Amino acid sequence: MNNKLVRRLSFGLVVPLALLAAGCGSSSDDKSSGKDLGSVTIVGQKFPEADIMAELYKGLLDHAGFNASVKELGGRDLYLDPLQKGTVQVSTDYLSSMTEALNRKANGDDAKVVASHDAAATLLELTQLANKYGMTPLKPAQAQDANAFAVTKKFADENNLKTLSDLAALGKSIKLGAAPDCDKRPDCKIGLEKTYGLKISSVVPTGFGTDETKADLKSGATQLGQVGTSDGTLASAGLVLLEDDKGLQNAENLVPIANTAWLKGHQEAVAALNSLSEVLTTDDLAAMITQVSVGREKAADVADAYLKAKGLI
Incomplete structure (x- = not known):
């Protein structure tokens, strides 16, 4: 956490x-x-x-x-x-x-x-x-329990990531594992692109905080996953939250x-x-x-x- x-x-x-x-x-x-x-x-x-x-x-x-x-x-x-x-x-x-x-x-x-x-x-x-x-x-x-986004701890450590702004600064194309409606939500793909300038190449509809979302992150199929701030399983799964430093989430x-x-x-x-x-x-x-x-x-x-x-x- x-x-x-x-x-x-x-x-x-x-x-x-x-x-x-x-x-x-x-x-x-x-x-x-x-x-x-x-x-x-x-x-x-x-x-x-x-x-x-x-x-x-x-x-x-x-x-x-x-x-x-x-x-x-x-x-x-x-x-x-x-x-x-x-x-x-x-x-x-x-x-x-x-x-x-x-x-x-x-x-x-x-x-x-x-x-x-x-x-x-x-x-x-x-x-x-x-x-x-x-x-x-x-x-x-x-x-x-707010909407949040996670990466693997390994990916965060390798790229010195603490915030979503840090991720955007890499300038890399990102695959996002998230809820099926993420494409249309201002607090998901739309907001990540508009507020942070993230380059979301695609949204993989693995769900909000699901085992599939976490598994795809760990395998490298996606680089960013939609989870909740009260998810207590992230650390044991080798995942960390990136801080919403620009206040995208309500x-x-x-x-x-x-x-x-x-x-x-x-x-x-x-x-x-x-x-x-x-x-x-x-x-x-x-x-x-x-x-x-x-x-x-x-x-x-x-x-x-x-x-x-x-x-x-």
Whole structure:
């Protein structure tokens, strides 16, 4: 994991009002309260990272006095309406992706993109959009699962590569292993060419962060591969991330989204969920994903161990 991608973020200028309430309580108060705060349902999406995040939220909310459960609903197109209506109360979400989903909902499919690599500015946009639809974003974590690009460590060492700009400066024609829609995406081939001046000779549709994408990199069939910043398997595969030094990728910090009407009567959830955002890093997330995806541990067990290790429960 390229630690340069893990930046400490400041949200002090754009914190929603709900966040301010978090400072009024503490996890120790919740631990001793013995309250019965009623039931809360968290959206589940059925992939390792989402499973882990849902179990982290569940553990925190249970500890605070809620009776939390996870309901598997699938992707955002399936859970956005229930979250807005309050059928489910909390989602594990991504800062820019949720911002743009609500932006398109409010302004149409051709809406001008308002999310960016600036996490604080994107949080402000998300807060304004979410308020229109009865939802409230809480505090984003430092941890994020953003689109990223990897090369083999050998290739990086041989060419002294740290950043995507370094790669572009080589002036070499590059084959890119990526998702099938990479050709059309401003954060993939289009952006790599326009923002960095990379010479992409072809996009090989091996997928986002797949074993095939990594295998092609290692074999030399491709020189660059599309992966996620929270992929904890890169180092063991002999791969390294190149820093997005020109901010092509939008900020995709993990952020809890709550139904506003429910949250008004359950402010204890703010402190509980924000306590995780205070400590969760991309490296932490990557390690937990590796435990589940490679070590075949249960997401609930991994989440419980992490929360205890951080003193959150």
